[in-house]
Amino acid sequence: MPTYEFLCDQCHTRFEAQLHFGESSEHVHCPQGHAQTRRLFTPPGIVFKGSGFYVTDNRKRSGKKNA
Numbered sequence: 456m457p458t459y460e461f462l463c464d465q466c467h468t469r470f471e472a473q474l475h476f477g478e479s480s481e482h483v484h485c486p487q488g489h490a491q492t493r494r495l496f497t498p499p500g501i502v503f504k505g506s507g508f509y510v511t512d513n514r515k516r517s518g519k520k521n522a
């Protein structure tokens with residue numbers, strides 16, 4: 456069962472909770488019982504695949520020449 460990380464908006468406590476499949480994260484309360492929690496998106500790993508997803512810095516200058 457996946458475990459997600461949450462942050463309480465009221466007491467700013469970070470905690471982990473398990474969500475059942477299809478269960479809304481809006482039902483998750485913090486350990487202090489606050490209902491205003493938000494889910495933190497911390498995926499274990501994001502892999503960007505595909506072409507063209509990089510930045511080319513053609514405008515980079517070599518700097519001033521110190522003659």
Ligand SMILES: [Zn+2]
Nearest residue numbers: 463466485489
């Ligand atoms: Zn709280």
